Amino acid sequence: MKLLRAHNLSKSFGGVQAVQDVDFDLEQGEIRAIIGANGAGKTTFVSLLSGRITATAGTIEFRGQDITDLPIHKRVRKGIAYTFQITSIFPNLTVLENAAIAAQNRFHASPATIPTDGHPDIYRNANAALQQVGITALQDEPAGAIAYGHQRLLEVAMGLALNPLLLIFDEPTQGLSDAEIQDFCKLVKQINQSTTVLLIEHNMSVVMSLAHRITVFDRGQVLAQGSPDQIRNNANVQAAYLG
Amino acid sequence: MTPAKINSGNSRKIISLHLAVIVILFLLQFVLPEYHHLTMTRIMILAIFAMGYNVLFGYTGLLSLGHAMFFGAGLYGAGLTAYHLGWSVPLAFASGIIAGALLSLLVGCIALRTTGVAFMIVTMMLAQVAYLATLYFTRYTRGDEGLVLSQASRSFEFFGATVDLTNPSTRYNLSLALLGITMSIIYRLVRGKTGRALVAIRENEPRAQMLGYNTFAIKLKALLVSGTLSATAGATFALLFAYIGSSFTTIQYSIDALLFTLLGGPGTVLGPALGTFLMFYLVDIASQYTTAYLLVTGLALIFLVLYFPKGILGTIKHRWLPWLP
Ligand SMILES: Nc1ncnc2c1ncn2[C@@H]1O[C@H](COP(=O)(O)OP(=O)(O)OP(=O)(O)O)[C@@H](O)[C@H]1O
Ligand SMILES: [Mg+2]
Numbered sequence: 001m002k003l004l005r006a007h008n009l010s011k012s013f014g015g016v017q018a019v020q021d022v023d024f025d026l027e028q029g030e031i032r033a034i035i036g037a038n039g040a041g042k043t044t045f046v047s048l049l050s051g052r053i054t055a056t057a058g059t060i061e062f063r064g065q066d067i068t069d070l071p072i073h074k075r076v077r078k079g080i081a082y083t084f085q086i087t088s089i090f091p092n093l094t095v096l097e098n099a100a101i102a103a104q105n106r107f108h109a110s111p112a113t114i115p116t117d118g119h120p121d122i123y124r125n126a127n128a129a130l131q132q133v134g135i136t137a138l139q140d141e142p143a144g145a146i147a148y149g150h151q152r153l154l155e156v157a158m159g160l161a162l163n164p165l166l167l168i169f170d171e172p173t174q175g176l177s178d179a180e181i182q183d184f185c186k187l188v189k190q191i192n193q194s195t196t197v198l199l200i201e202h203n204m205s206v207v208m209s210l211a212h213r214i215t216v217f218d219r220g221q222v223l224a225q226g227s228p229d230q231i232r233n234n235a236n237v238q239a240a241y242l243g
Numbered sequence: 244m245t246p247a248k249i250n251s252g253n254s255r256k257i258i259s260l261h262l263a264v265i266v267i268l269f270l271l272q273f274v275l276p277e278y279h280h281l282t283m284t285r286i287m288i289l290a291i292f293a294m295g296y297n298v299l300f301g302y303t304g305l306l307s308l309g310h311a312m313f314f315g316a317g318l319y320g321a322g323l324t325a326y327h328l329g330w331s332v333p334l335a336f337a338s339g340i341i342a343g344a345l346l347s348l349l350v351g352c353i354a355l356r357t358t359g360v361a362f363m364i365v366t367m368m369l370a371q372v373a374y375l376a377t378l379y380f381t382r383y384t385r386g387d388e389g390l391v392l393s394q395a396s397r398s399f400e401f402f403g404a405t406v407d408l409t410n411p412s413t414r415y416n417l418s419l420a421l422l423g424i425t426m427s428i429i430y431r432l433v434r435g436k437t438g439r440a441l442v443a444i445r446e447n448e449p450r451a452q453m454l455g456y457n458t459f460a461i462k463l464k465a466l467l468v469s470g471t472l473s474a475t476a477g478a479t480f481a482l483l484f485a486y487i488g489s490s491f492t493t494i495q496y497s498i499d500a501l502l503f504t505l506l507g508g509p510g511t512v513l514g515p516a517l518g519t520f521l522m523f524y525l526v527d528i529a530s531q532y533t534t535a536y537l538l539v540t541g542l543a544l545i546f547l548v549l550y551f552p553k554g555i556l557g558t559i560k561h562r563w564l565p566w567l568p
Contacts, residue, residue: 050453076455084453090446101443104436105455122436158454 002064003028003166003196004049009058011044018044020220022058026166031188031197033207035231036217037240042200043085045217046168049198050082051075063165079107079165083155083172085200091144095135098143098154099126102161129161130154133187149180153187160191167191169199173206185209208232216240253566260567261430264513265423272415280411286523287418288479289503291425293515295472296500301509302433303465304445305355308363309370310500312350313470315377315492316343317477322487323383326390332399332408336478343474344467346373351466355459358448370497377489389488397485414483421479422516425472430512430568432468441465442510473500495537502540505547508556512568517555 004026011019019041026032034042047053049060051072059068067075076082090098103125130136133153138146143154152172159167169188173181181203188197188210201207207214207228214231216224224234231237268287272280292314299305320342325335354365378386397408407413432438440461443451452458481487499522500515507518522543530536547554553561560567 052453071457072452073455073457076453082453084450088447088450088453090443090450092446093442097439101439101451102454104439162455 001028002026003062005061006049007059007061009045009048009060010056011041011048011053012056017220019048019055022220022222024215024222026196026198027213028165028196029192030212031192031199031210033211033214034198034200034217035202035204035207035214036223040217041220042217043170044220046082046170046198046200050080050168052082073105076105076162076164077107079163080168081159081162081164081166082168083159083170085170085174087148087151087155089143089151089154089158091142093143094140095130095143095146095154096123096126096139099129099157099161102126102158103129105162107163107165125163126161129157132160132190133157134183149176152176152180152184156187156191164195166196166198169197169201171200171202173201173203181206256566257430257568261426261513264516265419265426268419268422269416272412277411280415282523282527284411284415284418284483286520287415287422287516288476288483289499289523290516290519291422291479292473292476292496293500293503293507293519294425294429294512295469295476297469297504297509297511297515298429298432298441298472299465299469300501300504301511301514302438302441302445303462305358305462305465306363306501307354307366307469308494308497308501309350309366309368309373310470310473311492311494311496312370312373313343313346313473314477314480314496314500315373315489316346316470317474317479318481318487318491319377319384319477320474321478322390322392322481325392325396325482326487327383329396332397332406332482333401336482339478339481340471340475343477344471346474347467347470348463350470351463355462355466367494367497370492370494374489374492374494377492384487384489386489389486389490392482392485392487397482408483408485417483418479421475425475426512426516428468428472433512434568437461437464445510498540498544502544502547505552505554506543508554508558508560511554511556511560514554514556521555 002025006022006024009019009022022045036042048055051070055068059066061067062078062080067078090101100122103122106125127136130139133156135150135153135157138150143151173184176184185206191197211228213225213227215222216231216237218240223240224231224237271283275283296310299307317339321335321339324330324338330338350369354362354369357365377384384390394409399406440456443456444458444461448458503518503522504515506522507516508514526536526539529539556567
C-alpha cells in the first residue's frame with residue numbers, strides 16, 4: 001500500500017527552482033533514502049512533505065488523503081514526524097520533558113485508543129521513547145547540557161514519542177562518530193519494524209546498509225530511483241553524483 | 244523552569260505552600276495598621292494583574308508592553324457600566340471581565356502575527372490607541388480627571404447579605420479571595436497539558452509546531468487568559484476604589500506588570516505576586532525621599548534584565564526548589 005504520494009511537487013524561492021515537478025511515492029513499511037549533492041533540493045523536498053514550507057505547485061497525499069494544504073501541526077497529528085537537519089530541541093528543559101512535549105501529541109489511529117489517564121500516560125510514553133534510543137539515564141539532565149550525539153538521539157526519541165506512521169530524518173548521522181553511526185543504523189532498523197522511514201543521508205555506507213530503495217535528487221529533480229544495487233550501477237548517478 | 248514530574252508528594256507541597264500564602268495574607272489584616280492594610284489591598288489587586296501578565300510573558304515567552312489596555316478594559320468595562328448605566332456591582336464586574344476577554348481576542352488576532360520585538364511594539368501601539376480612546380471619549384470617561392463612583396453604587400446584595408465595598412475589611416478579603424482564585428486558575432493551567440504547550444512555545448516555537456502543536460491557537464488562548472485576568476484586576480480596582488481614570492491605561496502600568504513579574508520570577512505562579520509586593524513598597528519608600536520614583540523603576544528594570552533574569556522565585560526554583568510551579 002502507498003503511504004505517501006507526491007505529484008508534480010514544485011517549490012521555488014524567488015528565482016531558484018529548489019524542487020521541480022517531483023513525482024514520488026513511499027511504500028508503507030520501507031526505509032527510503034534520499035541522496036544528492038549539496039543544494040539538490042533534498043531538505044526543501046522533505047520540508048514540503050512535513051509542511052514546514054508550502055508548495056508552489058503540486059499535491060501531496062498521505063494514506064489516500066490530500067494533505068497539500070494542511071498546516072504542520074495537523075500533518076504531525078496524522079502521523080508524519082520530522083527531525084530537523086540542525087538539532088532543534090528544548091535546551092532549557094530536561095530530556096524527559098523534551099520527550100513528554102512530543103508524547104503529549106502522540107498519534108492515535110482511532111480516537112477510541114486515546115487513553116484518558118493524562119499525565120502518567122504522557123510520561124510513560126516519553127520514557128518508552130527515551131528507552132528505545134537508550135538515553136533513559138539522562139532523563140533529568142537539561143537537554144542543552146548533554147553531548148551532541150545524545151541530543152541527536154533525543155531528536156529521534158521526540159519523533160518516536162509521537163508514534164508516527166512516517167518518520168523523516170534530515171541527515172541524522174551528520175556530526176556523529178563511527179560508533180554512534182553504527183548504533184544509529186541499528187536503531188533505524190528497529191524503528192522500521194513499526195514505522196516507515198524516510199531519510200536524507202550523505203553517508204553512503206549508511207544509505208547502502210539501511211535503504212530498501214534510494215531516490216537520487218539532482219538540481220531539484222529526481223535523477224534516478226531504485227534499489228541500492230540499481231543506484232550503484234546507474235550510469236547517470238555515477239556521472240552526476242557518485243563520481 | 245521545567246514543569247516538574249507530577250507526583251503526589253510535590254502536589255501536596257505545592258498546595259500547602261499556596262495555602263500558607265493565603266492564610267498569612269488573611270491573618271495579616273488583623274495586625275496591619277490602616278495605611279498598610281489599604282496598601283496590601285492594592286497590592287493584591289495589582290498582583291492579580293501581574294500574575295495574568297506572567298501567563299503570557301513568563302510561561303509563553305511573549306513580552307507585551309501593552310497590558311495596561313487589558314487592565315483598562317476591566318476598569319472601564321466595570322466603571323462605565325456602573326457609573327452611566329447604574330449596573331449593580333456583580334453585573335459591572337462581569338462586564339469588565341467580558342470587555343477584557345473580547346479585547347484580548349481582538350489584540351491576539353492582530354498582535355500574534357508577530358513575535359519578539361515586533362510583538363512588543365504592536366502591543367505598545369495598541370495600548371496607546373486604547374489610552375488615547377479614553378481621552379477622546381472624554382464625554383463618557385472624563386479622561387485624566389476620571390469618574391468617581393457614587394457611594395450608593397458600591398454596595399450590593401449577595402444571598403441576602405449586604406456587601407459594602409466602602410468597608411476596608413470587605414475590600415481586603417474580596418481582593419484576597421480573587422487572588423486565591425487567580426492562583427488556582429494559573430496553577431491548574433500551567434500544571435496541565437496547556438502549561439506544557441506554553442513552555443514548549445516559549446522555548447522553541449518551530450519545534451513545538453513540528454511536534455503537533457497549533458502554536459497560534461495556544462498563544463491566543465494564553466493571551467485570552469492573560470488579558471482576562473488583567474481585566475479582572477482592573478474591574479476589581481474600579482469597583483473597590485471607585486475611581487476610573489485614564490492614567491491606569493498609560494504605558495507606566497504596562498511596564499509595572501513587566502517589572503513586578505521580572506522581579507518576582509517569570510514563569511512561576513507566585514513570583515509576580517511577590518514582585519508586586521516588593522516593588523510596590525520599594526517605590527513607596529523611594530517616593531518619600533525623591534520625586535523621581537520613575538527613575539527607581541527604570542533602574543530596577545535594567546538591573547533585573549541584565550543581572551537577574553530569573554527573578555527571585557525563578558532563582559530559588561532553579562537552585563533549590565525545582566518542584567515550584
Ligand atoms: N528558504 C530558502 N530561501 C531561498 N533559497 C532557498 C531556501 N531554502 C533552500 N534554498 C535553495 O534551494 C536549493 C535547495 O536547497 P536545499 O536546502 O533543499 O538543498 P539540500 O539538498 O538539502 O542541500 P544540503 O545537502 O546542503 O542540505 C538551494 O539552492 C538553496 O540555496
Ligand atoms: Mg539539506
